Amino acid sequence: MARSPAPARPASGSAAVPHRDLFTLDSPLHGEIRGERSLMAFPFFALSKNAWMKPLTYDHATVSIEVRPSASGVATIYDKEIVLYIASLMAAKLEAGEHVEQDFIFTAHDLFSVTGSNHSARSYNRLSEALERLQGTQIKTNIEAGGEGEEGFFSWLSEAKLHYSRTKSGERRLKAVKVRLCDWLFRAILLDRHVLDYAAAYFQLGPIERRIYEVARSTCEEELDLDLATFRLQIGYQNPLSNFRAALKQIVATDGIPDYHLELVEGDAGGAAEEGAPRRGRRAPQSRVVITPRPQPGESALSTTRAILESTESGESIDADPADADSPTPAD
Template sequence: MTRTPTSPPQKDTAPARPAARPQRDLFYLDSPLTSEIRGERSLMAFPFFALSKTAWMKPLTYQHANVAIEVRPSAKGVATIYDKEIVLYIASLMAGKIERSEEVGQDFIFTAHDLFSVTGANHSARSYQRLSEALERLQGTQIKTNIEAGGEGEEGFFSWLSEARLHYSKTRSGERRLKAVKVRLCDWLHRAILRDKQVLAYAAAYFQLGPVERRIYEVACATAEEGRLEIDLATFRLQVGYQNPLANFRAAMKAIAQADAIPDYQVALVEDAEAEEPAEGRGRGRRAPSAKVIITARPKALSEPSGEDANHLEA
């Protein structure tokens, strides 16, 4: 009996589908941050951000010695000291990459969850809304300065972020879930961190400070030589970026010195009753006594490792 040969079973020639990856892996995340928060020295020393929790719609200017800064608001206002938290987070991610000898570009991708965990923000819907508004201000604020970065100067204005995007996914119910934040850091700050390597560590308690206290801490870290800074009150007001009258700043400094809550530093306001300083907007009325601010580094605890306050990146 002859058997008719049968054809071999046909194989499925359709291309195989790649194995599904978790949504988190769709982005090559630069977060979470595994090192401490750090910032670039010039951004600590000088007033680039508004000391406000609400929208600040007026331009900011700083002109002292040989440093000039002009900051113009967007339709949403000037980037604030709280928006600066995002810049610090990006700078810290970048510093970590440099230390690990990784390729360092200007694009960074991170999750809001990781950012909030570092800065101490809650993970509420309002925090995500604030994040969106902060990114818009960082991208829209225009900055012009004669401070050189990476051995190069710039003419004209730049923004902290040349690109800022929030990437969402949707659940079956149609709810949006934020997956990642993608930003592109401006050339000026990228050069400063990459080439100048003037990067300083921040105390973890920085994020619990108010706006003025944050600036006092930053100025102290960036400018206190051998752990001490002595400066007249009027000049210090300019460097902090305090926009209200000098009399208000004097009252604020008295309260801050009394509270003694600046991390790593002690602040004193010393007034000279014999010397007088101009009273803003008072005409020929009584002038306030001259005053100076003295900031000294707190003695390091015996349990703390020794080392310089400035953490310079290795070349």
């Protein structure tokens, strides 16, 4: 992933000062994009590019989430890029043994370079809108962070400011972005350390594909097998189940989820059973979603070598290739 040249940093130790100078930057990001596991596993963000004005809810098993919109809507999966970038800055600092605070100061240029956004004026306008939604969206959840729970609502960012200067012609020039990360997420990263890296191709995915990748990355070790209705709930898809099935069919056809293979096992083709419509007679089987990790390069050869070694040690014979059945066996 391309990085912009690193700006000059002040002497080490300045990050430990409680009130840092505004332009003691935490950017550029060194390392990969990473995210907190709970934010990957559960639907905290709207799957939309446009303003989503309806509340989001998730209540399944032992986890409950309620997300309320601000006047500008619920924070979207694209606004989440900023949260991931901040989490990555924090994780990198912790990994380097540096002191971390809840305030982060970075350049929009580095954010755009990391997430693959262009550096147009429209991107800067979208950044301002995204920060507003992240600060205005209200979240309530029973998921604990850092061994503590919270009653009531919080916002992803308790503070978000764009600092700029003016040129001689009076044009505004953005100098830095300053944000304050919420207590809940700060504790989760600092104390729980349940942080996972993201595939570089994540930012090229559509909204549903991004959530499928996140759910797979955070929950799938060998295989994830869920009925379609439960999977829709986990993804956070708000439209009817029939629409979700149609969207999944297209995603399955392209097979473009990084590191994971997605399969839709059809049950009731009409979808009436999953939608809750009354039916007579025996209930048709539900459609299911199966996700499996893709084999990594060299994994197959490694497995074969391991099997040969284990069989040799145990004295078992290895089946020969059928094409070699008539080949002479070398003498001992």
